[in-house]
Amino acid sequence: MKGLTKRWQTPPAAPAEGNLRHRILSARGLIQKEEIQAFLGPDLKAVTESAPLAGMDQAADVILATLEAKQPLVIYGDYDVDGITATAILWHVFHGIDPEASVSSYVPHRLEEGYGLNAEAVRALADEGAATIVTVDCGVTALEEAALARELGVQMIITDHHRVRDDGQLPDAAAIVHPSLPGQEHDFVDLAGAGVAWKLALHVARRSCGRDEVTPKLRQILMNGLSLAAMGTIADVVPLRGENRAIAYFGLRHMANCDNVGLKALLAASGSRSANDAEVVGFRLGPRLNASGRMGHAASAIELFTTADAARSRELASELSKLNTSRQEVERGILEQAREAAKASGMTEPGSHAIVLRHPDWHPGVVGIVCSRLVEEFGRPTILMQDDGEVCRGSGRSIAGYSMHEALWHCEDHLLTFGGHDFAAGMKLSSSQFDQFAEAMVAHATANIPAENLMPQLNIDAEATRPEINMTMVKSLADLKPFGRSNPAPRVLLRDMKIVSAKPFGKQNNHLRLQLESPERGGTYLNAIWWGKASLGKSATNRRVDVVGKPEIDDYRKTEHLVIEDMAWLEVQ
Ligand SMILES: [Mn+2]
Incomplete structure (x- = not known):
């Protein structure tokens, strides 16, 4: 099916029984009662009680020995949100195990060094006396760098979630912690780098305590780390199902109580008190963290999450906000030039x-x-x-x-x-x-x-009728949050709606506010908005359409409404 702007992918054949939420879940492959319950009420045990990842025991041996011997350990990260949060998670847990430990971090410069382990950095860290390097979010293809580390007498522990090399060769490291090593796949293979780091942090913390029940102090550090892991997981756009859903769900829920001063400062600088929604990570926190790597150096984002100095964290958070603002300006400029050049070419x-x-x-x-x-x-x-x-x-x-x-x-x-x-x-x-x-x-x-x-594709979960889009139903759809890849906000199709009114709104009058009447031509109108579509304006009034959108709550008017994503005219005018 074709809409005005997108190709519509309607749900497969026979519509499932039950209410709208049930039909949406069923379209997403959640059919058995137990599956549905597990999805709607995630359990952190999915993450904490599942089998350890490949390489975790060897990694914990080396890390604990390094900490105990007070030898320098360097966490080697990456400059995106996943790599930044993964670095901070391990940093805090290692320091929590031994506050005197010599634990530091290194993150390559995005433009000068690029992604991943590089030989020059490994050499420099070895020269500075690093006994152990623990990578996060990178390294699983770094054969030469791992060989160099071995030659230099540095113990290399690789933690990563990226694909291994096509030829199957793995770096010769002291340990490789990875959810999908060929032949040693974890039950859930789609963890982000921060998820891998968090699971390793938990394993090392448990080993350091000698039992599964860690000390209250380490528990608090791990819960704070879970909020960071949620950010890395959401920002890395891995599927928000299985263990990732539990990490995102509980990490976001903990964020309001998280006592990481850097995260608090970042929330404040981005005008958010907590981040109960994945969108806050995607649109506010993530871009600020990424701006450090894009426009400056990601080391400042790592410092933000590892400093204990509240004043310094506010300074860093405001620096990241400024970098993000200049990133937006640069982006706007390039976008205008590139759009024109693309058309001209x-x-x-x-x-x-x-x-x-x-x-x-x-x-x-x-x-x-x-x-x-x-x-x-x-x-x-x-x-x-x-x-x-x-x-x-x-x-x-x-x-x-x-x-x-x-x-x-x-x-x-x-x-x-x-x-x-x-x-x-x-x-x-x-x-x-x-x-x-x-x-x-x-x-x-x-x-x-x-x-x-x-023409981009629009995946539709279910067909819905006007009465089904009501406050009770829309509120119950929030139980599917957090939304992200493989679990997007539900999208429904309403057939044969009549556009009763369509008026531009917004600061620049560029959005469209509509009222839709159902085919029965009775009951109340359905309020709807379509971002950026004011140009459709009055010409839409009185026309009949099939419409696709996301049922949401209009926070301002306290009613349900449909955020339209596309529509198709039902008759030619
Ligand atoms: Mn990653």
């Missing part, structure tokens, strides 16, 4: 199924976010790069059903380095190769993406 026309552009002034730490916006706007995979005259550096984002990573493999002759996955990737190439690269990418995308796939 003809890459948004039929017959060109990808956008590949470069510019000398585009900030390589920000282009990835702009790619996402262009993908949304033009429905095409997009690559944007900064060209410094010699080398082009940039990022790409793709659409469902087209692997950016595979596309880059196809164009590897033109590339110096690249890495990533299906939806997102980073790459570097010599400026002289740019034109050939762009041509090859656009040709590959055009040949491999059917034209109809350029």
